[in-house]
Amino acid sequence: MxxxxxxxxxxxxxxxxxxxxxxxxxxxxxxxxxxxxxxxxxxxxxxxxxxxxxxxxxxxxxxxxxxxxxxxxxxxxxxxxxxxxxxxxxxxxxxxxxxxxxxxxxxxxxAGPGGTDNPxxxxxxxxxxxxxxxxxxxxxxxxxxxxxxxxxxxxxxxxxxxxxxxxxxxxxxxxxxxxxxxxxxxxxxxxxxxxxxxRYVFEERRETLPGGSAVAVQTFFLPESKVSPDIYLEAAARHLRFYSELHGPYPLEKFAVVENPLPTGYGFPSYTLLGSQVLALPFIPETSLRHEVAHGWWGNGVLVAGESGNWCEGLTTYVADYLAQELAAPAEGKAYRLRTLRAFSALTAQTPGADMPLERFGSRFSAASQAVGYGKAIFVFHMLRGFTGDEAFWAGLRHIYAAKLFQPAAWEDFRETFAGQGEFSQERGRRFMEQWLTRTGGPVMSLDQATSEPDPAGGWVVKAEAVQKGAPYLLRLAAQVDYEGGTQRTEFVMEGERAGFELRTPGKPLRLRLDPDADCFRLLDPSEVPPSVNTVKGARELRVLVAADAPQGVRAALPVLLGGLGQTKAAVLEEEKLTPEQKRSLESGNVLVLGMPRFPLPGLRDVMPDAPGADTVFAALEREGGCVAVFQASARGDAGADAQAVVQAVVQAANKVTHYGSFGLLGFAGGRNVLKATLEPRRTPMLREFD
Ligand SMILES: [Zn+2]
CATH class of the missing domain: 2.60.40.1730 (tricorn interacting facor f3 domain)
Known part of the structure; x- marks a missing residue:
């Protein structure tokens, strides 16, 4: 609009x-x-x-x-x-x-428009x-x-x-x-x-927000609605309080959640119009609803100037979807940033030409526009926050909100507000905005010249260089050394193709990571995208190896596991019957292993210790030229009174693996999921292991 x-x-x-x-x-x-x-x-x-x-x-x-x-x-x-x-x-x-x-x-x-947050x-x-x-x-x-x-x-x-x-x-x-x-x-x-x-059923609560302003929180649900208005009234009021405190007073008279017979997910100034099925999804009050409430400040409060790109989806996503994760736990924030980088990197790798400069983003119309207008844009705000520091960043947003309420604002207004704050000088401000708004793609980075040596004065010295390919971006980077007994971190600004840095540690350095928390927008190396359940689903010419001492439950679960993975045509080999030729062929390509074989298989390792408390584990592991996945259970289940129950729990776990497509490590206890995680890549251009 x-x-x-x-x-x-x-x-x-x-x-x-x-x-x-x-x-x-x-x-x-x-x-x-x-x-x-x-x-x-x-x-x-x-x-x-x-x-x-x-x-x-x-x-x-x-x-x-x-x-x-x-x-x-x-x-x-x-x-x-x-x-x-x-x-x-x-x-x-x-x-x-x-x-x-x-x-x-x-x-x-x-068929109405699907998804949520269509403008x-x-x-x-x-x-x-x-x-x-x-x-x-x-x-x-x-x-x-x-x-x-x-x-x-x-x-x-x-x-x-x-x-x-x-x-x-x-x-x-x-x-x-x-x-x-x-x-x-x-x-x-x-x-x-x-x-x-x-024929709406109308409910209303009047809330006094931080700062003293009053707002009406309303629901308009259909008479046949299966959703409790209280859940939405409580969540909307809580989000309104949160953003009033973070950004300044809510600018509109009310916020209403309106149920629509059509399957829409629309956002408007002061209300959101959600289809009945979307409204009934249990996660909507903490995800889409929060996002639509935050638009009251960004997009419907401060308006988007027409010519220089739509910044408001990026900022709204940053302060709503992203910030909710970061506040829940720093690790969740990092996971969100990594997912965003993976989505962008996968897109530019798979569909070259779909990428576009951020200044050309108007609204979401494809996965590509989403990866740029939402994905890259949240990183622009995140990196801006890195340069200015937390306090100046949130104060700057408050300032823009107060100064530009009901007026159009452009990326340029953000540059002007933040330039001169912290490490974000005027010159850096111009370069930062220019590179992120007008260029496609992102930095391609690696670690180089990494050395670790004992310091004659005591402790150790780690030296390395951060390297960028192509025209260099202005970046603020972190590097971290894990050493025997702890971790040490440093931060520095990179202006050119190479930037040297140095860290001192009291104990022997084990490994060095560049951008350890994924704070920097960049194109990931393929080796940085760890395999997942989806990798096994999409694996070509998957072969299955059943280890000689694979537990009973694991063997019983095989048909269910392969069915869920869409790999029922995979060739199944028994360890005892392997010919030397078959054994060699398993050293490359895509293999799913049941239990632990007696001979060493490249890439395969015991993952049970990574999933404490789990009786059954599925993991997708990276290796040269393919992926090796493993399905293991701790209890043999072939003896004792509860043998049948043990087997059944493993089969239940196998049945669930397919539902965790984006994860690489799953743990189950009694058939119930107790762990879903993504394994850190072992070798990447951003990581150097010391001997
Ligand atoms: Zn939005």
């Missing part, structure tokens, strides 16, 4: 020099929903801004708005319509202009079902001036207990004869209005 409004503004404002359009307009809209007739009857009385001189009033309205009649001060006016534009010239002294027209409501789409303002449906209707802002169902800052008083009337939801604050519901009238007051500049109507 924001982008669209700005493009319209740019396109139209130059030709409207004598128009009234410069000032925001005040609308009083009366709408009647006619469900049998599948139409919305609209009357909009627009108060003209002062001073009133005879001048043209330019509005936008759906070209499909039928039977448009315009009058002002008792005079019938003849509107000039061209596409989405309506021009009328009210007589001198007229106080108001009234428009009347009808919007036809179409059939609901067969709903871009959608243009105006559709109705038997007892509901949905009009998106992009349908242009009501007249709007060109500033995108109009105010609205909205009365919507419908029969059969149908209530209406829109932006702004709720004035109330009233009964007039057979009709329910819903009244909304939209005083904040939120752009075009959406309108949803259904």
């Amino acid at each position: 924001i982008l669209r409004a700005l493009f319209l503004l740019l396109a139209l404002v130059s030709g409207a020099a004598t128009a009234l359009a410069a000032a925001p307009l005040a609308h009083s809209i009366d709408a009647v929903l006619d469900l049998p007739g599948k139409r919305l009857l609209v009357t909009d009385a627009i108060t003209l801004p002062e001073p009133r001189t005879a001048a043209e009033l330019t509005l936008t309205l759906a070209p499909s708005a039928a039977g448009l009649a315009v009058e002002a001060g008792g005079n019938v006016l003849k509107p000039a319509r061209s596409g989405e534009t309506v021009r009328v010239t009210p007589p001198k002294g007229a106080m108001a202009v009234t428009l009347r027209y009808t919007i036809a409501l179409g059939q609901p789409p067969q 709903g303002a871009l959608a243009d449906e105006a559709v109705a079902g038997p007892d509901w209707a949905m009009l998106m802002p992009g349908s242009l169902w009501h007249p709007a001036g060109l500033t995108g800052q109009d105010a609205y008083h909205l009365r919507v009337s419908a029969t059969g207990g149908v209530k209406a939801v829109s932006q702004g604050g709720l004035e109330g519901f009233s009964q007039e004869g057979e009709n329910t009238v819903s009244t909304w007051n939209v005083r904040k500049p939120v752009g075009r209005l959406g309108l949803c109507l259904a």
Whole structure:
């Protein structure tokens, strides 16, 4: 919506020099929903801004708005319509202009847009079902001036207990004869209005937020809804408090969660419109809902300037989806960053040409645009935070929010705010933004010249260089040495192709890692993407080796395991019957091992100790030219009274492996998952093991 409004503004404002359009307009809209007739009857009385001189009033309205009649001060006016534009010239002294027209409501789409966080303002449906209707802002169902800052008083009337939801604050519901009238007051500049109507069950809580402002938290759920409003009311209130504290006062009158008969996941200023199935997913209150609430500050509070790229998805994802993980545990934050890097690296490797500069990102339309506009963008904010330090970073965001509320902001505003803070000098600020906004891809990095030597003065000295391929990026990097007895860390800024650094440790160094916490955006080396269950699912020419002393349960589970992995055609070899040739062939390619064979197999190691407490383990391990996976159980299960139960637990575990596709190490106890993890890659260009 924001982008669209700005493009319209740019396109139209130059030709409207004598128009009234410069000032925001005040609308009083009366709408009647006619469900049998599948139409919305609209009357909009627009108060003209002062001073009133005879001048043209330019509005936008759906070209499909039928039977448009315009009058002002008792005079019938003849509107000039061209596409989405309506021009009328009210007589001198007229106080108001009234428009009347009808919007036809179409059939609901067969399959609605999937997923969540589609910017709903871009959608243009105006559709109705038997007892509901949905009009998106992009349908242009009501007249709007060109500033995108109009105010609205909205009365919507419908029969059969149908209530209406829109932006702004709720004035109330009233009964007039057979009709329910819903009244909304939209005083904040939120752009075009959406309108949803259904037999909603309405719940509301009034919350006092940090800073003292009051906000209404609401749910509009369908009568047949299976979801408890309390869960959403509590979560939304908690998220509103969190961001009020982090960024500043919530800028809108309410936040509402609205259930939609269509499978949408739309976000609008002050409400989110979620399909019934999405709403019922148990993780939505802590994920998508948090994200949509955070948009109240970024995207719907501070607006996105149209030309220089959409920063608001990256920032919203950073302060919502990402920050929730980081606050839960630093390791969860690192895991999120690694997932993001893997997604970006996989994308650029698989689909060269799908990548684009961040400044060209407008909204998500593909995996590629998501990897850039959400993925790379969260790293821009994360690396900015690294340069400025935590305190300056959060203070800077508060400053931008206060200074730019309801105004468009660009990446340039973030550069200006943060340049000069911490290690982020003016010159670095320019270079940082330029490289992340205008270049595709990312740094390709490695460690070089790593040495570890005893220091004559005591302890040890580790020296190494960070190296980048291609035109160098400005980066702030960390390096970490694990030594006998602890870890030692250093941080430095890299400006060119090489940057040397040095660490001193009291104990003997074991290994050195560059960017140990994945704080830096870069293209991962293929060796940095560890194998997972998905790797085994996709492995070509997988062979299965059943070890001579593989426990009973593991043997019994084999058909279930192979079925889940989609590898039922894999050749199965018994260790006792291996020919020397077969034995050699297992040293390369993709192999799944059941139990532990007696002979050494390259890449295979005992993973039971990595999963304490588990009785059954699945692990995908990397090796040269393929992957070796292992499925093991600790109990033999071939003797004793509970033998059958032991076998059954292993089979249950095998049955579940397929559901943990992105993980490389799984542990099960009694058939229940107790561990899901990704093993650290053993050899990468960012790691040096010392002898
Ligand atoms: Zn979003």
